[in-house]
Amino acid sequence: MKVLITGAAGFIGSHLCDKFIKEGFYVIGLDNFLTGSPDNIAHLFGNKNFRFIEYDVTNYIYIPDDIDIILHFACPASPVDYLKHPIHTMKVDSLGTLHTLGLAKKKRARYVFASTSEVYGDPQIHPQPESYWGNVNPVGIRSVYDEAKRFSEAMSMAYHREHGIDVRIARIFNTYGERMRLNDGRVIPNFICYALENRNLPVYGDGSQTRSFCYIDDLIEGIFRLTVMDGLEGEIFNLGNPEEYTILELASKIIQKTGSQSTVEFLPPMEDDPKKRCPDISKARRILNWEPKISLDEGLENTIQYFKLKLNKNKKNPADGGA
Template sequence: MSQKRVLITGAAGFLGSHLCDKFVSEGYFVIGMDNFITGDSKNIAHLTGNSNFRFIEHDVTNYINIEGDLDYILHFASPASPIDYLKIPIQTLKVGSLGTHNCLGLARSKGARMLIASTSEVYGDPLVHPQTEDYYGNVNTIGPRGVYDEAKRFQEAITMAYHRFHGLETRIVRIFNTYGPRMRLNDGRVIPAFMGQALRGEDLTVFGDGSQTRSFCYVSDQVDGIYKLLLSDYTNPINIGNPHEISIKDFAEEIIQLTGTDQKVIYQDLPIDDPMQRQPDITRAKDILGWEPKVGRAEGMKKTFEYFKSLTEEELYKSEHKDFTNYHK
């Protein structure tokens, strides 16, 4: 049996890099692709020289050319943090639309199965709780977050159009909050923000009154769910996330306890359209994929804290505000 080949876009990102590790460990030949807008080469540096890994620096919003066969494409190229997608809104929309279109065209030409990384953000600020895959969402299309939410909703729509019209093998994963090693500090997401503040001795910033909830899934569980979905026969969207819900205020207190620091929690105004509740209904994942998370929050957060503690002083204090000047196109 010939070795299967998989293309992973967004390979130098947090989740993309862990997917590269997974597929290499499973014996696939992995082609990683990234343009480093938000990804980091150090996330895949350990794969340099691996005979089952090849990296291509490329922007997927431009035509994609891959020599040889492809069995699978996993499209994970996209800014995923509020700081990033609010600073590069047009590129965020382009990678969800043009980038997805290019990947789908490549999948069709290669006869490959394609999995897209959608998100719980397609549910917007949900009026249904917990969120099931049948819920259509409550999204402000013209709000600041709409550039990300609508990019992902369009991504789902064009993927299903290719599936129905061209008969393309497609899969859609709706990813809920995921965390673990290789997350960027200060990227606007709650866990790295809290971790960075605690390690620097700063007060923890909570937006609103902290009553809004999130559900956090450790990265190894998320990767396992994505892998099982790719190899399944299921074509409709599936939620992959941890259903154990916690308020942001209580979570901030957990971080203070975990880090052994004595900071206080301070409160700022809630951003526009920030969802008040996030909790996946994973009945479909359990029934169809036989998947559910295995890593509890206490265990996962300990591993994540150890990673952030290992960062150098320079990494801990450096600005995460990247220069996006060349991407406002």
């Protein structure tokens, strides 16, 4: 079977390429390297079950091959990225979604859309079930990402209802692990890089806001099950780790695990920063028979080792930057 993965050179997309190839699929990867890196998929070049196309999905997509599954994972995903590229973020989850859904219709392919916990905004229900409609500021600074994902969900479901496309939506909560960029901007890579350099860890607000953190291997398994199981047309699943930590607790863990001399530096709160974020994964447990297996302690140790290697490599080869 052939799988098309957009955002293939990104953090999650590159791991998805590995997983589907390992499971015997032929993978066609698309990416324009706006936030992804060739390094993430370099090990796949030359693999007979992988083909890469450098392409921007906001343009019309032509693929001559038969395609069985499309996973639309292209999109800047960290606040640093989508605030730097606000219009492209909205285009990739409007035009990009339209083009990939159109391709799914033409190829009669199953379609998996990478949504986000950000569709819940600053939630008034905790933890957040899939049935919750969210509390989102439609014109706030984060709306370029939040509303783009909400629009893409609506368009995906419209194609499901109007054209019978087998659509599945994964609402992905905070995920971390190897292949995140040094300058990614999300809290775990930020904290690890600052701690390894003995710089103060920036905490916005008082640090009492909570997040849940899912290790990349666990997330990939959840996405794979959501993708390959039959009978899930039109279904939406939260995928994330329901263990909840305050940002201060996370900072303390990372300082301890890195043996850093860093301390916490409190900064003004970020606009529309959710106070709580934690998935209700009872649906994924029941239907996908999935839940995270890797603890935050184990996942952080793996991730810290990865960032140590990246930082050392950059010191030896400063031209490599933060890719």
